[in-house]
Amino acid sequence: MIVTTAGKFDASLTEKARTAAAEMKAKFVRRGNDSIQTLKEKYAQDIVMIGKNKTVYHPLHSDEPFFFHPNSSMFRAKQWLRGEGDPLVSAAGLKKGSSFLDCTLGLASDSTIASLAIGAGGKVTGIEESAAVRMIVKSGLSIWETGLKEMDQAMRRIEVQGGHHLDVLKSLPDSSYDIVYFDPMFEQSIQTSAGLSGLKQVASYSLLTVEAINEAKRVAKERVVLKENRASPLFKKFGFKVIPRSSRFWFGTLEKRSAHV
Structure with missing residues (x-):
């Protein structure tokens, strides 16, 4: 590169x-x-x-550059600021001052909404294994101006950390974050979205494992949250309590009091 x-x-x-x-x-x-x-x-x-004002990734075998843009979270942020709520915030039980560890940062859409809900007194950390994605998203979060002051401030508060989520989880103390979050669906989005096709060569496609879930439960003070396709076998495989929605993706939760999988 x-x-x-x-x-x-x-x-x-x-x-x-x-x-x-x-x-x-x-x-x-x-x-x-x-x-x-x-x-x-x-x-x-x-x-x-x-x-x-922008970091752009130009893949060798594609004419489609990739750069950070918060459009995927803008609509949700506006809804939240109007007091209409957000499914992630509800599923995770986020509140002012919460701490949130996003193990699959991607484009930071969910982390941005979490940071907005948690406020300046909370903490949001996003883990991204791909160095290229991490650099582009970290840069974008620090300089992009959406026109929404609250959203800009929320993006600036997100701490971006490199590495594989399992390695990072293993390095953390017990109960060090209120919520630990996984969104493997981001990987599916890269494969199916024309707008994200430039990421296919550099994105991380790490599978979710029993070890990672158990480490997440150790690190989480309150719960582990999984966002997946409504038909995903991962909810049952790892024992998540599913929160049904009309959308194509659902959330599942593992409360800290639950036994290891």
Whole structure:
């Protein structure tokens, strides 16, 4: 993977790109006058372009770039701010001051809503294994302006952590987060959504395991929450209590008092 800058030379942007390259264990290349397509042809690698207000991922074998955009959570945020509630907030039992660990951060849609509901007194941490996705989403959360002050503040409060969710869970103390959350459906969305097709090569497709669920229950003070397709066998496999909805996806909960699976 190659990391470069947008457009004209800018010392601060170059330093930002070098830092990003080091974090992703990628190679930094000066942009010069080369187009992104020229860089693809020259290096035969994916390109991450660092700009002042946007980080963009350009996959080698696709003409569809990927960049962070909170459109998937905007509608939900507006509903929440109107006092209409949100299914994740209800299923997880989130309240002001709660702590929420998102083990499958993805585009941070659910973490953004959780942060909005929890408020400044709470804590939201999102785990993302893919270095490219993590860099793009982390950058987007820190600089994107939606026009909704409360939502912008909620995005800024999200802490993004790298690594596999199982490794991170194992490193955490008992009962260190009120809620531990999994959304394997994000992986399905990448496979089926044309708008996310550029992510297919860099996204993490880790399967949910019994060990991960048991670690999540150890770390959770209150409950573990799973978002899945309504027909998913994972609810029954791991003993989640399903919360039926009219939507194609359902939530399931494992209360802390439940026995290990």
